[in-house]
Amino acid sequence: MIDVALGVDVGGTKSLAVVLDATGHVLDESRVASHAESPDALVEALSRQIRQLCEVHDLDVSTIPLGVGVAGMVAIDGRVAFSPHLPGASGAQVASGLCASLARQSTVVDNDANLAALAEGRWGAARGESHYVMVTLGTGIGGGIFTESTLRRGAHGFAGEIGHMSVVARGERCACGARGCWERYVSGDALTRRAREEVAAGRAALLAARYGPALTSEDVAAAADAHVPEARALLDEMGWWLAAGLANLAAILDVSCFVVGGGLSALANHLLPATRGHLDGLLEGRAARGEVEVRDAVLGARAGAMGAALAARERS
Amino acid sequence: MIDVALGVDVGGTKSLAVVLDATGHVLDESRVASHAESPDALVEALSRQIRQLCEVHDLDVSTIPLGVGVAGMVAIDGRVAFSPHLPGASGAQVASGLCASLARQSTVVDNDANLAALAEGRWGAARGESHYVMVTLGTGIGGGIFTESTLRRGAHGFAGEIGHMSVVARGERCACGARGCWERYVSGDALTRRAREEVAAGRAALLAARYGPALTSEDVAAAADAHVPEARALLDEMGWWLAAGLANLAAILDVSCFVVGGGLSALANHLLPATRGHLDGLLEGRAARGEVEVRDAVLGARAGAMGAALAARERS
Incomplete structure (x- = not known):
């Protein structure tokens, strides 16, 4: 049998499964809608998706490395x-549930960004780096x-919840219940919100004329592509927020590189140059610290699923 | 010869050296004013202090483990x-400088809080803990x-610069050059500043009557001991700021325990209960996360010097 592993990445809207070979090539993949209405629904939907992919490829679902x-x-x-973003999934016993329903001895389950970090380190933008943080924007x-x-x-498996680092004391309310979380200022939603604020305040006539008051983050990205200064300014502002959080992580962890990926990568063209421009001024002891790189992720939307398969192979 | 190591902790105002035995007992110590006017002055003053302590105890300055x-x-x-707080020391080649001036083969040099963390883990409040952060307030x-x-x-040795995590975007200017750094909101200076603001704004009549407009953090601590509600409120507020930063670190690192020590420990009686009270409400996923403990450091002002001696013993 060919030496493959299976990895699944459960996001807020869809669940992506890949069949991965030992060199990091995706041999096949399947996408289905996420079912996270309840812990049981999540495990059942995952079982179904995994079973199906194994049947197509004649893989033994009870023994293939699975992450x-x-x-x-x-x-x-x-x-x-x-x-916070899959509230129905809270409490799901994913590892033991899949072991039971698929007659398996072990299944690796981890945070999606942890697994994306693993894949980018092995085959992607962080290859050869010892100290880095993968940042997934979605x-x-x-x-x-x-x-x-x-x-x-970390102590329980929860390390890396960087989106819930508060960067604005008593700031905006987050889905997690806390306030001022970093992710409230760097996301498609945040960009949409800021753009609408600017339009409503009469500070973005060009955007208002093009898209009206209900414009979205995609509109802002398109306008930035078309060199609309108001859109560029909004993306520069978001780049500043991204840099502010990265500077905090650099101070705490002293990593030499950040890899930025995730679903917002359509904005990366505009966001990351702005972030790089702002980061230097936000770092403690920049002159003594040396450069902290901000790199585009290279594995795209499949990084999490690839990392899941990789982790399964390595831990099994 | 008795099995001892020598540790020195260079703070903003004084330099504390200890002679430590293998079980963590301080056999002797010396305190001198810090000399950090220049990198050379720092190394020379350290050499002198170390040489002197070795002479008193008949220790071989060229071979004793030194941190x-x-x-x-x-x-x-x-x-x-x-x-940031010893600006003249920036650039000092402490390890190689001490090796040269004391004819040594190796000298361990590290951040003071890193070394305090080591000592508290071995002999203090974090004994037996695998995942913890030592927080030194001064x-x-x-x-x-x-x-x-x-x-x-970290990548260069700079990890743990948690005081320069920004918790207020575009907030107060810090000695490091950045803005909104956590340490701007949790320090003796911050308490003094806030107390004077409250007095100046006419919101702290009791404090104003007792201490006048130039009151200090020590006055606030004394007033809190005397149950003055305005002082209690100021310390509760600072406890909130301390908790806000700890919540960020818990999200990023998933540690199970924080140990709080350092020169501000005179305030710990009031500060840490407030911090514990606020922390739960600031943690992402508190119910799922389990308790995150906030403990008083137990080794006091000598933790850094003790950790330096311990590190020297272990790395030599």
């Missing part, structure tokens, strides 16, 4: 402890922390 | 790369991060 990434706080035992901000070339999971 | 802690960003090679906020029972120094 699953889930957005949120995933405990060391493979339980989804808390997931509905929220996810993180995976590598120090001394090792993924750091 | 030095310095507030600020200390590189892996033992150089003080940047020190002129600034220092930090030492342990995960999997190992001190994490």
Whole structure:
């Protein structure tokens, strides 16, 4: 049998599964809508998707290395402890549930950004780096922390919840219940909100004329592509917010590189140059510290699923 | 010869050296004013202090395990790369300088809070903990991060600069050059500033009557001891700020325990209960996360010097 592993990445809207070979090539993939109405629904939907992919490829579902990434706080035992953006999934016993339903001995379950960090370190933008943080921008901000070339999971498995670092004391209310969380200032939603604020305040006539008061983050990105200064300014502002959080992580962790990926990568063209421009001025001891790189992720939307398969192969 | 090591902790105002035995007992200590007018002055003053202590105890200055802690960003090679609170020390080659002047083969040099974290983990409040952060409150906020029972120094040795995590975007200007750094909101200076603001604004009549407009953080602490509600409220507010930063670190690192020490420990009686009270409400996924403890440091002002001696013993 060909030497493959299976990885699944459960996001807020869809669940992506890949069949991965030992060199990091995706041989096949399947996308289905996420079912996270309840812990049981999540495990059942995952079982179905995994079983189907195994049948197509004549893989033994009970023995193939299998890894699953889930957005949120995933405990060391493979339980989804808390997931602000998949609230129905909180409490799901994903590892033991899949082991039971697929007659498996072990299933690796981890936070999606942790697994994306693993894949980008092996085959992507962080190859050869010992100290880096993977930052995934999407509905929220996810993180995976590598120090001394090792993924750091913390006391319970919850390390890397960087989107819930507060950068504005008593700031905007977050889905997690806290205030001022970094992800409230760097996301498609945040960009949409800021753009509408500017239009409503009469400070963005060009955007208002083009898209009206209900414009979205995609409109802002398109306008930035078309060199509309108001759109560029909004993306520069978001780049500043991204840099502000990265500067905090650099102070705490002293990583030499950040890899930025996730679903917002359509904005990366405009966002990351702005972020790089602002980061230097926000770092403590910049002159003494040396450069902190901000790199585009290279594995795209499949990084989490690829990392899940990779983790399964390595831990099994 | 008795089995001892020598540790020195260079703070903003004084330099504390200890002679430590293998079980963590301080056999003797010396305190001198810090000399950090220049890198050379720092190394010379340290050499003198170390030589003197060795002479008194008939220790061989060229072979005794020797460790030095310095507030600020200390590189892996033992150089003080940047020190916001000891600006003259920036650039000091402490490790190689002491090796040269004392005819030594090796000298351990690290950030003071990293070394305090080591000592509190071995003999103090974090004994037996695998994932914890030592937080030292003084002129600034220092930090030492342990995960999997190992001190994490980062790519260059600068990890743990937690005081320069910004918690207020575009907030108050910090000595490091950045804005809104955590240590701007949790320090003796911050307490003095806030107390004077309240007095000036006519919102603290009791404090104004007792201490006048030029009151200090010590006055606030004394007033809190005397149950003055305005002083209690100010310390509760600072406890909130301390908790806000700890919540960020918990989200990023998933540590199970914080140990709070340093020169501000006179305030700890009032500060830490407030911090514990506020922390739960600031943690992402508190119910799923389990308790995050906030403990008083137990080794007091000598933790950094003790950790320096311990590190020297272990790395030599």
